[in-house]
Amino acid sequence: MSKTLAVGVDLGATRVKAGLVEGDRVVATLVEPLAPEDRTPEGAVERLAATVARLVADRAVAGVGVGVPGVIRHATGVVSQSPNFPAWHDLPLADLLRARLSVPVLLDNDANVVTLGEARYGAGRDAGDFALLTLGSGVGGGLFLGGDVYRGAEGMAGEIGHLVVDPEGPPCGCGGRGCLEQFASFNALRRWVQRDRLFGDLTGAAVQDPDLPERLFQAALAGDERCRSYFDEMGRRLAVTVGGLLNLLNLRLVVLAGGIARAFPAFSPALFAELPGRAFPAVLAAARVVPCALWEDAGILGAAALVLSR
Amino acid sequence: MSKTLAVGVDLGATRVKAGLVEGDRVVATLVEPLAPEDRTPEGAVERLAATVARLVADRAVAGVGVGVPGVIRHATGVVSQSPNFPAWHDLPLADLLRARLSVPVLLDNDANVVTLGEARYGAGRDAGDFALLTLGSGVGGGLFLGGDVYRGAEGMAGEIGHLVVDPEGPPCGCGGRGCLEQFASFNALRRWVQRDRLFGDLTGAAVQDPDLPERLFQAALAGDERCRSYFDEMGRRLAVTVGGLLNLLNLRLVVLAGGIARAFPAFSPALFAELPGRAFPAVLAAARVVPCALWEDAGILGAAALVLSR
Numbered sequence: 001m002s003k004t005l006a007v008g009v010d011l012g013a014t015r016v017k018a019g020l021v022e023g024d025r026v027v028a029t030l031v032e033p034l035a036p037e038d039r040t041p042e043g044a045v046e047r048l049a050a051t052v053a054r055l056v057a058d059r060a061v062a063g064v065g066v067g068v069p070g071v072i073r074h075a076t077g078v079v080s081q082s083p084n085f086p087a088w089h090d091l092p093l094a095d096l097l098r099a100r101l102s103v104p105v106l107l108d109n110d111a112n113v114v115t116l117g118e119a120r121y122g123a124g125r126d127a128g129d130f131a132l133l134t135l136g137s138g139v140g141g142g143l144f145l146g147g148d149v150y151r152g153a154e155g156m157a158g159e160i161g162h163l164v165v166d167p168e169g170p171p172c173g174c175g176g177r178g179c180l181e182q183f184a185s186f187n188a189l190r191r192w193v194q195r196d197r198l199f200g201d202l203t204g205a206a207v208q209d210p211d212l213p214e215r216l217f218q219a220a221l222a223g224d225e226r227c228r229s230y231f232d233e234m235g236r237r238l239a240v241t242v243g244g245l246l247n248l249l250n251l252r253l254v255v256l257a258g259g260i261a262r263a264f265p266a267f268s269p270a271l272f273a274e275l276p277g278r279a280f281p282a283v284l285a286a287a288r289v290v291p292c293a294l295w296e297d298a299g300i301l302g303a304a305a306l307v308l309s310r
Numbered sequence: 311m312s313k314t315l316a317v318g319v320d321l322g323a324t325r326v327k328a329g330l331v332e333g334d335r336v337v338a339t340l341v342e343p344l345a346p347e348d349r350t351p352e353g354a355v356e357r358l359a360a361t362v363a364r365l366v367a368d369r370a371v372a373g374v375g376v377g378v379p380g381v382i383r384h385a386t387g388v389v390s391q392s393p394n395f396p397a398w399h400d401l402p403l404a405d406l407l408r409a410r411l412s413v414p415v416l417l418d419n420d421a422n423v424v425t426l427g428e429a430r431y432g433a434g435r436d437a438g439d440f441a442l443l444t445l446g447s448g449v450g451g452g453l454f455l456g457g458d459v460y461r462g463a464e465g466m467a468g469e470i471g472h473l474v475v476d477p478e479g480p481p482c483g484c485g486g487r488g489c490l491e492q493f494a495s496f497n498a499l500r501r502w503v504q505r506d507r508l509f510g511d512l513t514g515a516a517v518q519d520p521d522l523p524e525r526l527f528q529a530a531l532a533g534d535e536r537c538r539s540y541f542d543e544m545g546r547r548l549a550v551t552v553g554g555l556l557n558l559l560n561l562r563l564v565v566l567a568g569g570i571a572r573a574f575p576a577f578s579p580a581l582f583a584e585l586p587g588r589a590f591p592a593v594l595a596a597a598r599v600v601p602c603a604l605w606e607d608a609g610i611l612g613a614a615a616l617v618l619s620r
Contacts, residue, residue, distance in 0.1 A: 071592060080592070128463065143558075146456060152560025153438065156593055159557040164550050164588065166477060176553070176587050240474050243486070244554075247469040248453075250462025277486050278474065282381060282390070283466055 005059055006307040007052055009066040010110070010299030013084040013137070016048060018055045019300030021308070024121040026297050030055040041091050048093075049100040063104035064097065065306030067113030067299050069140075073155045077107040083138075083173070106306040110134070110299065112149045112158060114257050114292070115142025117302025119149075120309060122293035123255045130253035131245045132292070133160050133238075135260035138173070139181040143249075161185070165240040183237035184267075186260060189213055192230050217263040231263060235270025242271065243278025246287050257292035264291045315369060316617040317362055319376040320420070320609030323394040323447070326358060328365045329610030331618070334431040336607050340365040351401050358403075359410040373414035374407065375616030377423030377609050379450075383465045387417040393448075393483070416616040420444070420609065422459045422468060424567050424602070425452025427612025429459075430619060432603035433565045440563035441555045442602070443470050443548075445570035448483070449491040453559075471495070475550040493547035494577075496570060499523055502540050527573040541573060545580025552581065553588025556597050567602035574601045 003022065010017040016038075020028040030051055038047040052064055070082030077094020079085075097105040108116070115132040118124045124132070124144055134140040141160025143150040151157050161181040162174050169178025170191070182188055190207045193199065193216070199206040206212065220227035242254050256264060268289075275284060294301055313332065320327040326348075330338040340361055348357040362374055380392030387404020389395075407415040418426070425442040428434045434442070434454055444450040451470025453460040461467050471491040472484050479488025480501070492498055500517045503509065503526070509516040516522065530537035552564050566574060578599075585594060604611055 141558075145460070150455070150559070153562045154560055154592065154596055156590065157558065157560035159560075159590065159593075162557045162590070163554045165474070167475060167550055174590060176589075240477055244473045247472045248451075248467065248558075249460070250464055250467035250469075252463045279486075280466065280469065280472065280484060282464065283469075286464055 004308065005061045006304040007056060007061050007064040008113075008300035008303030008305070009048065009052065009064060010113070010303060011044075011048070011066060011068050013069070016051050017300065018051050019297070019304065020055055020059070020061070021301060021304035024301065026300050028055060029300070039085055039087065041088055044085065044088075045093070045096045045100065049097060052097075052101060061103055063106065063307035064101060065106045065108070065113070065303035066093070066097070067108060067110040067303045068093065069110045071156050072107055072109045072112075074106070074108045074112070074151055075155065077105065079107070104307065106310075108149070108303075108306055109140070109142075109155075109158070111140030112142045112151070113302035113306065114140075114294075114298040115144050115158070115302065116149050116305045116309070117294055117298040117300075118255055118257065118292050119144045120305045121301050122298060123290055124253060127253045129249065130251055130255055131160065131249065132255040132257055133184075133241075133261075134258035135184050135256060136258040137186045139179075139185050140258070145249075160241060160245070163241050163244060165237045180237060180241045184234050184241075184260065186213055188234065189216055189230060189260075192233075196226060198226065213260055213263060217266050220263075220266045228266070231266035232270040234260075235267035235272075236274045238267065238271050239274035239278045242289055243275055243284075246279040246283045250283055252287050254287065254289045255292050256289065257295075257298060261291050262295075314618065315371045316614040317366060317371050317374040318423075318610035318612065318614030318616075319358065319362065319374060320423070320613060321354075321358070321376060321378050323379070326361050327610065328361050329607070329614065330365055330369070330371070331611060331614035334611065336610050338365060339610070349395055349397065351398055351406075354395065354398075355403070355406045355410065358407060362407075362411060371413055373416065373617035374411060375416045375418070375423070375613035376403070376407070377418060377420040377613045378403070379420045381466050382417055382419045382422075384416075384418045384422070384461055385465065387415065389417070414617060416620075418459070418613075418616055419450070419452075419465075419468070421450030422452045422461070423612035423616065424450075424604075424608040425454050425468070425612065426459050426615045426619070427604055427608040427610075428565055428567065428602050429454045430615045431611050432608060433600055434563065437563045439559065440561055440565055441470065441559065442565040442567055443494075443551075443571075444568035445494050445566060446568040447496045449489075449495050450568070455559075470551060470555070473551050473554060475547045490547060490551045494544050494551075494570065496523055498544065499526055499540060499570075502543075506536060508536065523570055523573060527576050530573075530576045538576070541576035542580040544570075545577035545582075546584045548577065548581050549584035549588045552599055553585055553594075556589040556593045560593055562597050564597065564599045565602050566599065567605075567608060571601050572605075
């Protein structure tokens with residue numbers, strides 16, 4: 001067995017999470033919050049470099065892989081834009097980190113990184129081509145085709161969350177409307193909760209609570225009709241997208257990742273009930289739709305895999 | 311220049327069209343109608359073998375490529391099922407033809423064949439990855455990724471016509487509803503004409519007339535509001551699918567082929583007006599949506615390319 005160590009970094013909206021990876025194991029993790037000054041381009045480079053240096057200490061690592069939300073040019077390591085870091089424009093983050101850390105640094109979109117992690121070590125292992133959806137604040141995605149993440153002409157491929165499931169649906173942050181993201185994300189749940197005044201508290205903390213999906217999930221499992229209706233709608237809308245991916249790419253596997261995918265038992269009955277009307281029988285018969293296997297570790301393992309699988 | 315000859319066969323619902331191909335040129339073509347007895351598995355093999363033999367005469371050919379509508383297993387040359395030939399089930403057409411013709415025979419889905427033809431000799435030449443839609447009686451599609459047609463796990467990939475553009479839309483022959491095929495095909499035009507009693511003749515020959523799309527197209531160009539509304543709806547619905555393909559695969563090119571694509575000037579204004587709301591600006595800015603280049607020759611050149619590009 002190789003003893004090669006690599007660092008995988010999962011950069012989120014509010015924190016940086018770095019892991020030291022050996023093979024398929026995360027052997028150490030460091031999570032640090034992002035202060036306001038860490039959100040500028042210069043501040044983020046400082047913060048990321050400092051966190052990685054603290055994690056690595058005096059160990060030798062093969063390199064650092066970083067997953068970043070937004071539009072990433074993997075080949076050149078440039079962040080074109082990121083919804084979580086609006087001040088970043090065409091930031092050459094890989095080069096800036098490489099200069100600080102003196103090891104190879106590779107960058108990719110956060111959902112692509114999760115896809116690579118699940119492909120190498122998780123639900124996509126030995127499974128051939130597959131699609132992965134990250135159901136979180138929004139909906140991201142990745143395509144694993146022909147042995148690697150499929151990135152497309154500008155590195156922006158895999159935006160499964162912005163496939164349209166209702167052409168007249170709610171406006172989306174992407175400029176479109178009725179995208180899957182408007183029906184299968186934390187933000188969708190929050191919108192429904194507000195619409196129904198579920199906690200009688202439109203302005204309060206309830207709808208900002210990061211545990212909201214879990215509360216709704218538990219309530220749905222306990223039989224609350226309104227909460228069940230949310231996950232039913234989520235499942236039905238997911239079926240349109242998942243069926244489309246199956247028909248388009250004739251995949252045998254679709255993997256659901258991200259925090260909202262933990263509610264799989266709540267939304268999967270509606271998803272599986274709707275799928276036969278949304279995909280060819282012959283395609284569907286050969287396909288599986290499953291939750292991811294790595295959960296919290298996918299981002300770190302996948303980011304490290306950018307380095308380890310080169 | 312190579313003088314290698316190959317045969318490309320385009321098997322349609324009502325006729326077989328075979329072409330002798332040298333490089334990127336069709337040097338001879340033979341079109342023969344399909345009689346009822348030509349539609350059984352045995353009859354079709356007879357008809358195809360006889361047509362090819364008559365076309366080839368005493369010339370030496372490298373092989374025969376055949377494009378067939380339906381679900382084709384390219385690797386084994388088996389027709390799993392075909393909407394135009396309901397009696398065919400898992401027909402090993404390539405093997406049966408090879409036994410008759412004593413040359414290599416390769417089979418693929420008709421839309422994949424058009425995609426390969428446009429990739430090698432037409433609108434997709436030197437263009438990298440692209441998607442192609444065939445707008446005909448129904449809507450077929452093909453994906454050209456990484457230098458070849460992407461076929462997926464069972465060879466059924468590329469079913470762009472069965473991506474959903476309206477989840478509550480009309481039922482589709484595939485078992486789903488609201489598929490693109492219900493809005494961007496000859497059958498869609500026919501449905502609208504019947505709905506509007508455009509020719510006052512619901513049962514008559516007008517809606518079966520193969521020249522119907524051309525008549526509607528000319529009427530739309532001449533300013534007929536109802537005919538324009540058909541092509542506007544077609545363009546708007548196409549934008550949902552084309553935008554989805556661009557977002558999903560970050561393509562730089564989408565090619566529109568098939569008879570209805572000849573009405574490009576009628577439906578493309580609505581398509582291009584709707585696209586900015588259906589695709590990321592950065593993806594759309596790098597992308598072109600164009601009519602095909604080969605038209606009637608695409609099926610023959612693409613089928614021959616199955617053989618010539620091996």
